[in-house]
Amino acid sequence: MDSNSIKKLLESVSNKDISVADALNQLKDFEYKELGYAKIDNHRSLRTGYPEVIFCQGKTPEHVAGIFKYMNTHDTNILGTRATKEDYQEVIKDCPEAEYNPLARTITLKKKTEEKTQTHIAIITAGTSDIPVAEEAAITAEIFGNDVQRYYDVGVAGIHRLYDKMSEIKKARVLVVVAGMEGALPSIVGGMVDKPVIAVPTSVGYGAAFNGLAALLGMLTSCASGISVVNIDNGFGAGYLASMINKL
Amino acid sequence: MDSNSIKKLLESVSNKDISVADALNQLKDFEYKELGYAKIDNHRSLRTGYPEVIFCQGKTPEHVAGIFKYMNTHDTNILGTRATKEDYQEVIKDCPEAEYNPLARTITLKKKTEEKTQTHIAIITAGTSDIPVAEEAAITAEIFGNDVQRYYDVGVAGIHRLYDKMSEIKKARVLVVVAGMEGALPSIVGGMVDKPVIAVPTSVGYGAAFNGLAALLGMLTSCASGISVVNIDNGFGAGYLASMINKL
């Protein structure tokens, strides 16, 4: 239940459009909905401004579908991340309008069209292999109503590709920079813009990349300022935070 | 040289208040000033909106003092981080008005009073031992003109101390949460606010804390959303980024 729904409910009670008993009933899962295997955090939207997002990894397809089904009874967009095709096939049994993006591994169910933000988020990748993580970030930001601009494959091995886009990139209100291997791109970008940079290390690379550790350490120790870091491959976290900053 | 100074210079040229030759001379270090051991990035302020900050660690006191002396010829506040008492004693030979904060290990030289921001930054620590890092963040944010509110020693072992301050904390536009040991505080805070949380792991703790590694990994893998992380003990980076977001 988000802030608006509660306000409406309270007004209805005040106007006697609804009895106290009925209002109480509507509020019975106000804090969270107990599903046995999960407790859906209904209060979250009111508290943080964002509905709960479903992290599908480690859950059975049945659990994922059960949570989608329950959340579908509310009036907010639904996002599942790290979803498999199996999760999706289970979800659409009850929510046939849900959509699957195999690249970003997301299941989305748009219940209402949020008004686009005036300012936008730039999402930038170093290479082609970083695109799935970037897309997870983009889809997350978009489902929360943000305008997103994508700049892919502009890594430091051919840095002129970045410069070519730089004047455009500088117009964003917040930047998400996604890179694997040595993860140097956020340092370069961070040294040239006056906006917050959210750095996302990816597990792209091999050997001493150690599944994203090299990029992670590189981004944490960046000599440029205005940069912060999220977990390896955590496109969702970056998109969520970017949305939060973009909407300030 | 920041945006304002350049504008003024160009107007003076346009008005013939200053000759082209003199203007050129003033612009000769426009991009950077070569000091031999360092190249001061004068262009930075124009590019990122912030003047260069002096990372004193690894530099000799003479180099630190030399950079302060040069930057003192400009009209911006100066900040040196990770400064020792030796650095400071060298700096005040030429810049007697510089101030040293031994807790935060900063040298500051205020050349002009920036107007305070309307919104503020909340800086929160888990324990008393995390205060030096928090102060580095606070001083950084303050020298860039931000209003800062401090909430110290509200860690999860006695979480009611945090709750007691929560309604105040929620009023901040951006939060810096500083914690060592298991670094759990950003997760708790992040789950209760609708603002960006900048998490700063500290090297407080022993044994399996591994000099901040436990806190760092904990913050990176936080189950709460809207959190990003800077380097271990990097109070400066957090304060800088918080300022950037607060001023958006």
Place this chain on the structure above:
Amino acid sequence: MDSNSIKKLLESVSNKDISVADALNQLKDFEYKELGYAKIDNHRSLRTGYPEVIFCQGKTPEHVAGIFKYMNTHDTNILGTRATKEDYQEVIKDCPEAEYNPLARTITLKKKTEEKTQTHIAIITAGTSDIPVAEEAAITAEIFGNDVQRYYDVGVAGIHRLYDKMSEIKKARVLVVVAGMEGALPSIVGGMVDKPVIAVPTSVGYGAAFNGLAALLGMLTSCASGISVVNIDNGFGAGYLASMINKL
């Protein structure tokens, strides 16, 4: 052979109900039973109060089944952990009454119903994905005769779900807290109860979670007191220790 069986045997000898030779024969595997590929620790029950538990991982299904078959000749409940479906299919050839729990990956064979304990153990998880490890702990505690209460999916991202259950949770004599990712839940719980907390890190998470390392380090460096830690994903160890403490 547990303490009771030996006492009965000695009384029988004393009463001449059984010859010394026959008693000797019954005691021939008193210390351990040699199976060639394994030496079953029969003495264990007498020494530690608990029969040997079968760690199935790394053993062939034939070996697992052979050990079950031998232990089935005694009068104690049997527990196999980290068991595969293949292990189970081999076991039921000789022990058709054995049961398999695919979530907890346990094979259990109840030979007698132990009286339930008066006090109980609370088993708590941060998320839905931590449930398999929690169930291994629960089944272990239950087969040793403990009353177990489950509180699942009450992690710190929506901490009010925990508070909602807190007064119930406080009634337990000992708590098992299971969490992956940053593993912050034991710190929160530990700060609010006056009972021992056994923390179980899980390998849930990705990237900097490093297969449970982040949660493990976090729990070891917890700022709360009264917490100790078992191996990553070691539900069995937590359930066993909880049983030991609950029965003190």
Place this chain on the structure above:
Amino acid sequence: MDSNSIKKLLESVSNKDISVADALNQLKDFEYKELGYAKIDNHRSLRTGYPEVIFCQGKTPEHVAGIFKYMNTHDTNILGTRATKEDYQEVIKDCPEAEYNPLARTITLKKKTEEKTQTHIAIITAGTSDIPVAEEAAITAEIFGNDVQRYYDVGVAGIHRLYDKMSEIKKARVLVVVAGMEGALPSIVGGMVDKPVIAVPTSVGYGAAFNGLAALLGMLTSCASGISVVNIDNGFGAGYLASMINKL
């Protein structure tokens, strides 16, 4: 304020022995005392049954002394851990009756003699070099009123020294086993007793001991059951938990 003090206060109010205003005044720091650099968790004793313990490391001697001074206004024993001689010298200015144990690095201030427990805690070390950590555990357990038995230097290189003491050791209600290097002692002890074993890895050793990592990993992966682990060198945590279990 512990449970007893509050009860008395409420009775006084009920009996009109004290005015509501005065009672309120006495309760004004009921939740925590704000010292500026620290928030003393007064509520903790009521919540967890144990008063707050002062972790001195990372605090200035002045802060340590300030906290001691404040806590000295209450009627509970006070314990400071990881204290330096400098901390102590500052503390005794206001609390001259405080005592320092240089081996265990503790400052203790006994305000009342707690009745000794009927059951006892066994504290065991593998070597002579592990004694400081063991003493921190022992002093912690003793200040909370536990009877402690010490068994030092009985490590696995000469395991008969342990066996010689085994019948005594088995009488304890809970065991703390402290070991560095390969940390094998808890596995041996755990395989022979039917009581909970709290394993404490120490940073004793060199090279591949990696400051206690070898012992920590060894204890976490112990093949014996009934063992849990606290942080490297965390004698306090082990003593605290042992006290909690011993008093169940």
Place this chain on the structure above:
Amino acid sequence: MDSNSIKKLLESVSNKDISVADALNQLKDFEYKELGYAKIDNHRSLRTGYPEVIFCQGKTPEHVAGIFKYMNTHDTNILGTRATKEDYQEVIKDCPEAEYNPLARTITLKKKTEEKTQTHIAIITAGTSDIPVAEEAAITAEIFGNDVQRYYDVGVAGIHRLYDKMSEIKKARVLVVVAGMEGALPSIVGGMVDKPVIAVPTSVGYGAAFNGLAALLGMLTSCASGISVVNIDNGFGAGYLASMINKL
């Protein structure tokens, strides 16, 4: 070519039983045989007293078979380690008398029966899951003509199983102790015998066992003397070294 073969060849030349040209031809691969993808070290037997052993992992079945085929032209026993069933099926095309041990993952081809040593090697495992590594050690030692005694599943969780065998074990000239998890067994054994102990960590275990790292570090930092360590799961290396010591 071993020492004996060369001696015979030189005697034949000396006795004119063979022409210099023919002798030369026999010696043309004296140093090594070039196979293109491998250079078989024929000189090794003369230099180190042992023929080359084939490490099959990372080689194609065709390469493994090619090396077996070539070595089969000599008069020494042949050993392939870390061999798959596929390797074996390729090898027997040309060497039908070769044998495969799926537990130890070895292919052996016995060309002559070496006289058994008078003294023997004891091979000891902590658990049942360590047996494959122990068997690799045993088969290696046996093919080089050593008498081997096996003591399996005598780990520290039920240490009386070890003591039961101790008087036998003490008769060995050198001991190989194989253990996973915390790897404590070599410390126990090493503290009770006056013979060299070769410790073999195995990758048995999960979580903080980190694929054998816990056992490896534990064995390296053992408080007992007379112990040395080989690589994780390196049964071959232990068997080889044990043979070398046994034959001194």
Place this chain on the structure above:
Amino acid sequence: MDSNSIKKLLESVSNKDISVADALNQLKDFEYKELGYAKIDNHRSLRTGYPEVIFCQGKTPEHVAGIFKYMNTHDTNILGTRATKEDYQEVIKDCPEAEYNPLARTITLKKKTEEKTQTHIAIITAGTSDIPVAEEAAITAEIFGNDVQRYYDVGVAGIHRLYDKMSEIKKARVLVVVAGMEGALPSIVGGMVDKPVIAVPTSVGYGAAFNGLAALLGMLTSCASGISVVNIDNGFGAGYLASMINKL
């Protein structure tokens, strides 16, 4: 576009053989070609003397094929590394003359025969299992027109195999030394030659080899001089750098 092509184009413009408009058109992708999922760095050849190489890992077969197709419109040899059979099957749909090397995992498309270098590169492996990485290096060096000599399976366990080839090896202008396990070979070679040695650690080995980490650390800390290191298994990087040095 390489240096030659641009020169020709400019001469054509100068000679009026081509209109300015047409020249412009030919130059429109001068900096890079936008493919949506990738930006092909056409400028690279001019800048670094080498055309872009396709790192296939992490790209879909369709993307790999799309890049090959585009690059096939230019007049340079094309190299794809870390390519799967699936990549290749997609590539040959449009570029049927492309060749696949399953050992080196490369796809090559030779558009012109570069003149062989006068000097040559020596590529040396410690073992047979290191050959795939060595072949990646060799194919990379060869497609850029270098003469390559291979010396395989000459590792330190039978160091006479290396010495046998040493006088030949010394004739190379630059050496690539490929080794897994302890990675000692570059130290030996580096101590005997007066030419640069490029060391390539491989992930060959098990246990404490930690997927190439042991070899990597060994090579970085080599006591011999004149050695530098590339990433684990990075045959391409070694071949590329060797080519660069060989052509100086």
Place this chain on the structure above:
Amino acid sequence: MDSNSIKKLLESVSNKDISVADALNQLKDFEYKELGYAKIDNHRSLRTGYPEVIFCQGKTPEHVAGIFKYMNTHDTNILGTRATKEDYQEVIKDCPEAEYNPLARTITLKKKTEEKTQTHIAIITAGTSDIPVAEEAAITAEIFGNDVQRYYDVGVAGIHRLYDKMSEIKKARVLVVVAGMEGALPSIVGGMVDKPVIAVPTSVGYGAAFNGLAALLGMLTSCASGISVVNIDNGFGAGYLASMINKL
């Protein structure tokens, strides 16, 4: 008490040269001597053939001196390792004939001259900086009566220095090879001899040597056979084991 002393005592009892009561008294510390801070393992010599050795690190000088004083009442040579000058100065108060070797950091007290072994141990170092560890090994082996030959600074950067000594080195019965940095020397030596090689990694080196980790991993993954490894800088352990093998 070693085997001989006990035999003599029993003969005296048998011959009535000594009363049972007196014999009992002599045997009262037979198993171990309780010093409060230490339990001296008197039984060790009988069990393992070697008297207890004092690991001084982590003990106070007073404790070290106390143990020396007690052991001086027996008739065996005494060895203290990792001893500081402070330890020594305390020891000589009661044991003035003790000797200190500052390079090897050993305190030795020779009570009897053991007959030299017929065969000898070769101790080899890669560099000059490895000598302290090698000397700890040499002194340990010598105090147990072994003949030791030293070959220092023969590392792989100038491998001909090793070859020059090789025919001598091959005469040893067992070899100790000490090396830091990449630790390649044991692989080279192991490939050329037919005797056991005990490899000792040292913490010599910097950067990626990670305090001996590079050398440790390199030695564990050596491609040569007949090698085993002791802890980083563990000269004592190597000397002890070499003695054990040399005396077989």
Place this chain on the structure above:
Amino acid sequence: MDSNSIKKLLESVSNKDISVADALNQLKDFEYKELGYAKIDNHRSLRTGYPEVIFCQGKTPEHVAGIFKYMNTHDTNILGTRATKEDYQEVIKDCPEAEYNPLARTITLKKKTEEKTQTHIAIITAGTSDIPVAEEAAITAEIFGNDVQRYYDVGVAGIHRLYDKMSEIKKARVLVVVAGMEGALPSIVGGMVDKPVIAVPTSVGYGAAFNGLAALLGMLTSCASGISVVNIDNGFGAGYLASMINKL
């Protein structure tokens, strides 16, 4: 003895200018000079073209001075790296003309002026704190007769400082790029030049820089080609290798 000296000696023998006995005497230390604590590799110059360099760290000042004294009897320049002031004070007792560079921590003794190379080496640092490592590289390259150009403090946080120097930098024959923190500079430089780049990670930075690990991993996983890496802080190794390549 370098190639020239030997040639002269042989000519003298051939011309009978010197007796065979005298020549032999001059050659007696031809392979190496035994100093007891060190074996100076005289043969090295002939073999690798470079005289031995003295790694002072871990050697006593007396040993360092002894090696300088001996090498001073030859006619080559002498270089000691990682030297302390104490080393230097001992060295100048016998070699008063030796010079100490406290920044680079080198002792140099120039015996002859090598002709400068025609081509030059560019040495580039990211920051001011990286200069000591860069100077070690520069002094090494210079003592071997190379022309060196320095470009300091041009890191990626203000990348225009690099671009300003780029056309100059491109003229070098080989580049040494020195950087700490995230170590991104070699990737940027490597993407813009057609010459070999030797990357040197430094231990500059804190927290997640892990003493140079972040920079090391970043450089190893660089997405740019033509880059290889030496050990953390290994200025000497980079300067040596750069010299080798520059002189090809």
